[in-house]
Amino acid sequence: xxxxxxxxxxxxxxxxxxxxxxxxxxxxxxxxxxxxxxxxxxxxxxxxxxxxxxxxxxxxxxxxxxxxxxxxxxxxxxxxxxxxxxxxxxxxxxxxxxxxxxxxxxxxxxxxxxxxxxxxxxxxxxxxxxxxxxxxxxxxxxxxxxxxxxxxxxxxxxxxxxxxxxxxxxxxxxxxxxxxxxxxxxxxxxxxxxxxxxxxxxxxxxxxxxxxxxxxxxxxxxxxxxxxxxxxxxxxxxxxxxxxxxxxxxxxxxxxxxxxxxxxxxxxxxxxxxxxxxxxxxxxxxxxxxxxxxxxxx
Amino acid sequence: xxxxxxxxxxxxxxxxxxxxxxxxxxxxxxxxxxxxxxxxxxxxxxxxxxxxxxxxxxxxxxxxxxxxxxxxxxxxxxxxxxxxxxxxxxxxxxxxxxxxxxxxxxxxxxxxxxxxxxxxxxxxxxxxxxxxxxxxxxxxxxxxxxxxxxxxxxxxxxxxxxxxxxxxxxxxxxxxxxxxxxxxxxxxxxxxxxxxxxxxxxxxxxxxxxxxxxxxxxxxxxxxxxxxxxxxxxxxxxxxxxxxxxxxxxxxxxxxxxxxxxxxxxxxxxxxxxxxxxxxxxxxxxxxxxxxxxxxxxxxxxxxxxxxxxxxxxxxxxxxxxxxxxxxxxxxxxxxxxxxxxxxxxxxxxxxxxxxxxxxxxxxxxxxxxxxxxxxxxx
Numbered sequence: 001x002x003x004x005x006x007x008x009x010x011x012x013x014x015x016x017x018x019x020x021x022x023x024x025x026x027x028x029x030x031x032x033x034x035x036x037x038x039x040x041x042x043x044x045x046x047x048x049x050x051x052x053x054x055x056x057x058x059x060x061x062x063x064x065x066x067x068x069x070x071x072x073x074x075x076x077x078x079x080x081x082x083x084x085x086x087x088x089x090x091x092x093x094x095x096x097x098x099x100x101x102x103x104x105x106x107x108x109x110x111x112x113x114x115x116x117x118x119x120x121x122x123x124x125x126x127x128x129x130x131x132x133x134x135x136x137x138x139x140x141x142x143x144x145x146x147x148x149x150x151x152x153x154x155x156x157x158x159x160x161x162x163x164x165x166x167x168x169x170x171x172x173x174x175x176x177x178x179x180x181x182x183x184x185x186x187x188x189x190x191x192x193x194x195x196x197x198x199x200x201x202x203x204x205x206x207x208x209x210x211x212x213x214x215x216x217x218x219x220x221x222x223x224x225x226x227x228x229x230x231x232x233x234x235x236x237x238x239x240x241x242x243x244x245x246x247x248x249x250x251x252x253x254x255x256x257x258x259x260x261x262x263x264x265x266x267x268x269x270x271x272x273x274x275x276x277x278x279x280x281x282x283x284x285x286x287x288x289x290x291x292x293x294x295x296x297x298x
Numbered sequence: 299x300x301x302x303x304x305x306x307x308x309x310x311x312x313x314x315x316x317x318x319x320x321x322x323x324x325x326x327x328x329x330x331x332x333x334x335x336x337x338x339x340x341x342x343x344x345x346x347x348x349x350x351x352x353x354x355x356x357x358x359x360x361x362x363x364x365x366x367x368x369x370x371x372x373x374x375x376x377x378x379x380x381x382x383x384x385x386x387x388x389x390x391x392x393x394x395x396x397x398x399x400x401x402x403x404x405x406x407x408x409x410x411x412x413x414x415x416x417x418x419x420x421x422x423x424x425x426x427x428x429x430x431x432x433x434x435x436x437x438x439x440x441x442x443x444x445x446x447x448x449x450x451x452x453x454x455x456x457x458x459x460x461x462x463x464x465x466x467x468x469x470x471x472x473x474x475x476x477x478x479x480x481x482x483x484x485x486x487x488x489x490x491x492x493x494x495x496x497x498x499x500x501x502x503x504x505x506x507x508x509x510x511x512x513x514x515x516x517x518x519x520x521x522x523x524x525x526x527x528x529x530x531x532x533x534x535x536x537x538x539x540x541x542x543x544x545x546x547x548x549x550x551x552x553x554x555x556x557x558x559x560x561x562x563x564x565x566x567x568x569x570x571x572x573x574x575x576x577x578x579x580x581x582x583x584x585x586x587x588x589x590x591x592x593x594x595x596x597x598x599x600x601x602x603x604x605x606x607x608x609x610x611x612x613x614x615x616x617x618x619x620x621x622x623x624x625x626x627x628x629x630x631x632x633x634x635x636x637x638x639x640x641x642x643x644x645x646x647x648x649x650x651x652x653x654x655x656x657x658x659x660x661x662x663x664x665x666x667x668x669x670x671x672x673x674x675x676x677x
Contacts, residue, residue: 017554018609023572027552087554087609135362164606168336171364195605195612199340217608223597224608250597 005154005213005270006052006078007263011246012062015039019274020251039065043077046275053078055157055215055244055272057085058144066151079151082193082215083144084137086159137162137174138181145186155213156182157191164196172207179211189213191244198227201235212240215272217247218262236267246272320623321347323376323385323406324367325397327356330411330439331388333606335365337619338386340604344623348380352389373397377404384435384626386619387411391495392488395420399427407435409622409632413499413646414438414639416490421643425666428636437622437632438639441614442500442558443507444621446599451560451571452507459578459587461566463509466542470501472556474548475523484524492526494519495646498546501558502649503634503642505544508562509536512645514660517652522549532649537663555609641665 013019017030033039039061043054056062058081066079145156158178166174175192182190191213194200204211217224218232224247225232236243245268249258262271322344324335331351338346346367349360357369370376384407387397394415401408408428415421428436442448455463474497475484482488483496494502506512517532529547560571567580567587576594583589602616618633625632641663648659 017552020574023557023559030552137362161607164604165332165336166364168339168604168606169364169366170339174364195608199604219597221595221597223595223600224605226603226605250595 005244007270008051009053009055009080009244009270009272010046010051011272011274012054012056012059014274015062016059020247036061036064036068040068043069047077053080055080055082057082058147063147070151079148079153080155080157081148081153082157082159084140084159085144086161141181149186153188155189155191156186157193157215160193160195163192163194163200167196167200167203175209175211179209191215195224196226198231198235201241205240212242213244214241215244215246218243218245218265218268219248219250219258220261221250223247223250239267241267242269243267244270244272319343319345320626321345321381321383323348323350323380323382325350325385325387326389327351327360328388332363333615334386334388334619336606337616341620341623347382348376350376373400382406384408390482390488391416391490395424398424402427402431402434407626409437409439411439413490413495414636414643416488418643418647421640425636425640429666435622435625435632436636438634438636439618440500440503440634441611441618443503443634444614444617446601446613447576447594447596448504448571450594450599451569451576455508455562455569458585459567459580460562460564460569463540463562463564465563466540467561468501468505468542469545470498470556470558471550471553472497472548473551473553475528476549476551477523479524484526486526489526491650492524492528493546493548494527494530494649497548497556498530499642499646501546502645505534506642509538509540511537511663513537514658515648515652516658517649519653637665637667
């Protein structure tokens, strides 16, 4: 089940104050986007400029903005969720431990959400109560998908810290379970976010895991690319993987040529961009997909 | 194998990656322990041979994440049943002395999370125990001191890029405590304090990397949401003559990831160091330093073979475990050992005493053995 992703995607990092910009700009963005209405207006502008979708964690303001956008204009802005919202849990883990932070998330979701998670086939409540991490993770994903399901995402991505920790420990089953759940439960394509694409690609191939959609940094500076550009190109060359190229430059906003360069690389299906507060700074060429499908660099 | 033989097993053996892996125990399976277990799983030539946590449920949780090493809920049981070369102590700091020294007594090389301990007395006892065992490598988790960008900044400073440094401004902020909190981190008797000893300590250590031993401090601090200090500011004078301000708070909105800035004024220019950038301005341009402005992004320096948390410290977490394990194989000291951990603890203790007394505190850097931390320009 493959869906064609939009060629240019927006990252929600700017709304979350985590864009690759100066700290002062991130603080300004947090203040500006503190209300969902401001996020909705920004998304509208991004769509008009050629962005076809948003990659985002499960942030309340962002989800509300997407709902507002959909209610007034249901046409074609794709939502690509990244689950679970690991940074949120890690912040609470200092006080409650990781399982405790996850359980708090469950209780905030309310008894209805917890019950739905248990009744929809997971049946893992006893294991969750015993703080079984795998069961807890599955329930958290179920709850977060409860928020995103309404947007009909063409793909859902596993957060990079989950992907990369499973990679560290060789936990093949986590990838199989996540991919299976996304396909069978949510009828969507699974994707994996990673900060270590070269190693992930090798392991997924060795383990013969059925997933081809990967989101990872790709840029000419080798920024956040362990192994380097040559290793990444070698992993993309066989055509097994379809890359969503993120962090396409060390600095943001990405220069125009960084967008074009990333989109022209073999195996790149989509490019993720960040923006600062000036609408109009990003001008993805609407014909970029058609231009580059013939002339990609190898 | 007795302690001395065990400690020498990997000494002076730089090609040992091809040999049997270094067998490491990870003690403490909270989020930092899991981070270290992850790094020990990907650094070449290292294996997680055992994991230990006082909470029996931690083993099941770790297995659920894929960490399959044998689990123990007691140190003695682990020591009896597993053959180990080294230990990573990632437990709360009030347990570091007991666990760290116990591991040393068993002949292990020991990496301790920061701070070295929750009190100066415990830190001193740990450093003394390490000094009595010179064949065993010790290290402290000052992972930001392993950022290649920051080490490059230290190298340029020592190379005279901005002339002699005279004054600095340093700050670290994060959005961690914005409401009442509970847990050992926020209990002074267990953690040793608040923002300073738990998070701001990385910046204190880095200032030592830049400027050396501290001569005197004056500090003010306040709790705002918790029972420990949530915000602290200090004036710091170094023996080298450099002086400046240090500002730390974990109660600042907008810092989902920790933000650190160091600004240094020298007699031939200025240097600004952040998590992502190194910017310098050179008035005259001498030696390798170009006249005028130059800037370096972390992407020009980063080199970790695996990055688990690129938005916070991933480069440092990998590099510090690599340094620790390489030090064991090469029979040398780790970049930041327990002697350095003690000297940082002396500064932390002096800052807290200044807060309590309202007075300047001086002449407290005694340490044990070698006084200056190593930076990129030193072997």
